[in-house]
Amino acid sequence: MNSNASDRQRQIRALFDQYIEMYASRDERLIGRFSDNFSGYTGSGGFLVKNLGEWQKITRQDFAQVPEPIRIEMLDLVLQDLTSEVVAATALFRIHLPFGGEILAKEVARLTLIFRCEADTWKIAHSGISIPYHFTQGNEVYPLKSLQERTRALEALVEERTQALHASEALYRQLTEDTRDVHWKTDQRLVITYISPADERLRGFRAAEVVGHHVFNMLTPEGAATVRQLLVAKPRAENSPTTSAFVTFEAQHRCKDGSLIWGEVLSKPDYNEQGELIGYHGITREITQRKQLEEQVNLLAFHDTLTHLPNRRLLEDRLTQAMSASHRSDHYGALLFLDLDNFKPLNDTHGHGVGDLLLIEVAKRLKTCVREADTVARFGGDEFVVLLSDLDRDKDAAADQAGSIAEKIRQSLSMPYWLKGGIEHCCTASIGATLFKGRDTSEKDLIDAADTAMYQAKEQGRNAIRFCP
Numbered sequence: 262m263n264s265n266a267s268d269r270q271r272q273i274r275a276l277f278d279q280y281i282e283m284y285a286s287r288d289e290r291l292i293g294r295f296s297d298n299f300s301g302y303t304g305s306g307g308f309l310v311k312n313l314g315e316w317q318k319i320t321r322q323d324f325a326q327v328p329e330p331i332r333i334e335m336l337d338l339v340l341q342d343l344t345s346e347v348v349a350a351t352a353l354f355r356i357h358l359p360f361g362g363e364i365l366a367k368e369v370a371r372l373t374l375i376f377r378c379e380a381d382t383w384k385i386a387h388s389g390i391s392i393p394y395h396f397t398q399g400n401e402v403y404p405l406k407s408l409q410e411r412t413r414a415l416e417a418l419v420e421e422r423t424q425a426l427h428a429s430e431a432l433y434r435q436l437t438e439d440t441r442d443v444h445w446k447t448d449q450r451l452v453i454t455y456i457s458p459a460d461e462r463l464r465g466f467r468a469a470e471v472v473g474h475h476v477f478n479m480l481t482p483e484g485a486a487t488v489r490q491l492l493v494a495k496p497r498a499e500n501s502p503t504t505s506a507f508v509t510f511e512a513q514h515r516c517k518d519g520s521l522i523w524g525e526v527l528s529k530p531d532y533n534e535q536g537e538l539i540g541y542h543g544i545t546r547e548i549t550q551r552k553q554l555e556e557q558v559n560l561l562a563f564h565d566t567l568t569h570l571p572n573r574r575l576l577e578d579r580l581t582q583a584m585s586a587s588h589r590s591d592h593y594g595a596l597l598f599l600d601l602d603n604f605k606p607l608n609d610t611h612g613h614g615v616g617d618l619l620l621i622e623v624a625k626r627l628k629t630c631v632r633e634a635d636t637v638a639r640f641g642g643d644e645f646v647v648l649l650s651d652l653d654r655d656k657d658a659a660a661d662q663a664g665s666i667a668e669k670i671r672q673s674l675s676m677p678y679w680l681k682g683g684i685e686h687c688c689t690a691s692i693g694a695t696l697f698k699g700r701d702t703s704e705k706d707l708i709d710a711a712d713t714a715m716y717q718a719k720e721q722g723r724n725a726i727r728f729c730p
Contacts (some may be wrong), residue, residue: 265344273340276376276383277350285333287324292317296377296384298566300557302550303390304662316388326330332357336369343562344574346378347386356392366369368392373554375561389554443524443545446531449538451476451488457714463547465517481521484512511548523552568624576638576646580704583636583650588699590651593659597647597667598693598711599627601674602723604643607686618680619688630670652696659696660728667692667726675724689724692717696728 283291299313310316334355341349350374357366375387444457456471464479471478477485487510507529514524528543563575571579580596587594601623608616620643627637627645636648649666652659674690693715697707714729721727 269342270340273342273348273350273376274338276348277340277352277374280374280385281333281335281352284375286330286493287328289321289324292320294385295388296379296386298384299384300387301388301390302554310593319730323328327358329359331359334366342527343558344572347375347561349373349375349558366649372718373558375558377561377566387554387557389550391550429515441547444542445545446540446542447476451541453479454540462544463522478516481513481515484514487512507543511552514545522547523549523688568621568639570624572639573638573640576636576648577704578642579636580648580707583648584697584700584704584707585649587697591698592650592654593652593656593698595630595649595652595659595694595696596707596711597649597663597670597691598640598708598715599645599647599670599674600715600719601643602689602691602719604688607688611684615682615684618684619678622678622680623674623688626673626676627670630673631666646711656696656698663694664726664728669696670725671724691718691723692726693718694726694728 267466280291282288283294295313295316295492296560297313299316300309300311300330301316302309310319334357335352336355337353339351341351343349346617351371353369353371355366355368370390373387373389373655374385376383377386378384402522431521441459441462443460444455445453445460447453452475453472456468458468460471461467476488491508491510493572501666507527509525509527511523511525513521516522521695524545525548526543526545528541530538531540531542533539563572564570565572583594586592601619604616604619607619620639624637624639625642627647631637631647631649634650636650638646638648647666647670649663652662671690671692674688678686678688680686693709693711695707695714702710710729714727718727
């Protein structure tokens with residue numbers, strides 16, 4: 262790892278450590294670290310909060326319920342450098358409260374923090390915390406009111422299960438049916454022979470509606486395809502009692518009400534004394550919120566937060582794909598580089614908030630001017646890029662197609678804008694264009710060529726289109 266990467270990792274670690282230190286010490290200054298555009302998943306509540314004030318209220322409630330410092334026992338930490346302005350940290354840890362014993366500390370909490378640099382200051386843009394305290398009451402963050410009752414119940418349960426240790430089948434059913442994870446077994450044909458009651462709580466199907474049916478009935482077609490691929494990919498030579506191990510995969514599951522949830526499946530084959538495969542058993546854990554968080558992380562990493570258009574990083578990836586597709590198909594593609602001609606006066610007169618509204622409207626108009634297969638990206642500031650794919654094989658015909666779309670964009674962007682507060686603004690765009698076929702030039706050179714043509718359009722009077730020679 263080079264020194265720049267090491268410095269970057271240390272910077273991300275420092276941001277995360279500051280958060281943990283302030284949270285553990287119940288430092289009220291933490292409330293000021295959240296972004297105005299914050300979103301987050303609560304711990305035991307498990308719902309998405311999109312309002313900064315509501316999140317600050319929840320944080321104060323957390324601190325008020327347990328005002329004394331708490332201890333964080335870190336188990337694992339993953340740092341991700343997504344873009345120059347967006348970083349993420351994901352941690353697994355246990356929380357030790359200053360009172361109440363160690364019952365809560367047996368649970369493993371999961372925290373994902375997304376930091377975004379806003380006006381040279383790192384802010385927390387998203388917090389996704391999963392604390393499996395399923396017995397909280399009311400608005401509790403930590404289940405202090407029911408802790409004593411829970412402790413007595415757990416002690417009684419331990420005593421009961423200790424006495425029933427010799428009844429292995431009954432004990433097995435108690436262990437599987439008390440958890441939120443779904444325990445299941447199948448025969449060698451993947452027909453369900455047992456499923457725990459947790460499946461009814463999770464998907465709504467009673468056990469009688471599942472047992473005797475094929476596993477694929479539980480999954481979407483894509484999930485069933487994933488299972489088929491795993492069965493084909495695993496050589497039969499490895500399917501033996503001595504070498505088999507749990508296989509982990511993710512798949513969408515069907516619910517009785519028609520909705521879909523994501524499940525993380527751990528599966529292991531079962532063999533008889535002769536070494537013959539007789540079935541499978543495993544555990545399914547719901548991970549829908551985790552998948553949603555991954556989608557949000559992807560949106561932050563590859564899309565502009567204001568216009569929701571692809572950002573420069575995603576544009577470069579799609580340009581690489583388009584150039585490779587052009588090489589295979591022998592069709593031309595085109596790159597259009599746009600810059601708004603009189604954007605700065607709007608910001609100077611009415612402020613950046615109104616300027617942001619104009620950029621959002623420009624993004625909407627651009628998307629109506631191109632085909633579904635094309636890409637509209639915000640390059641930065643008031644600069645936008647349009648990637649056109651699968652144009653004509655003939656260069657002149659492809660240039661005509663690109664020019665026609667560019668003219669459509671120029672006319673659309675030159676129409677007056679009516680912004681919030683009754684503000685009318687007239688704004689044109691200078692457009693530079695360049696064609697490409699295959700991979701005869703680099704992605705950077707293509708962008709630079711379109712950028713140069715755009716500046717030629719500005720120098721020759723603006724509100725114009727110029728092709729790079």
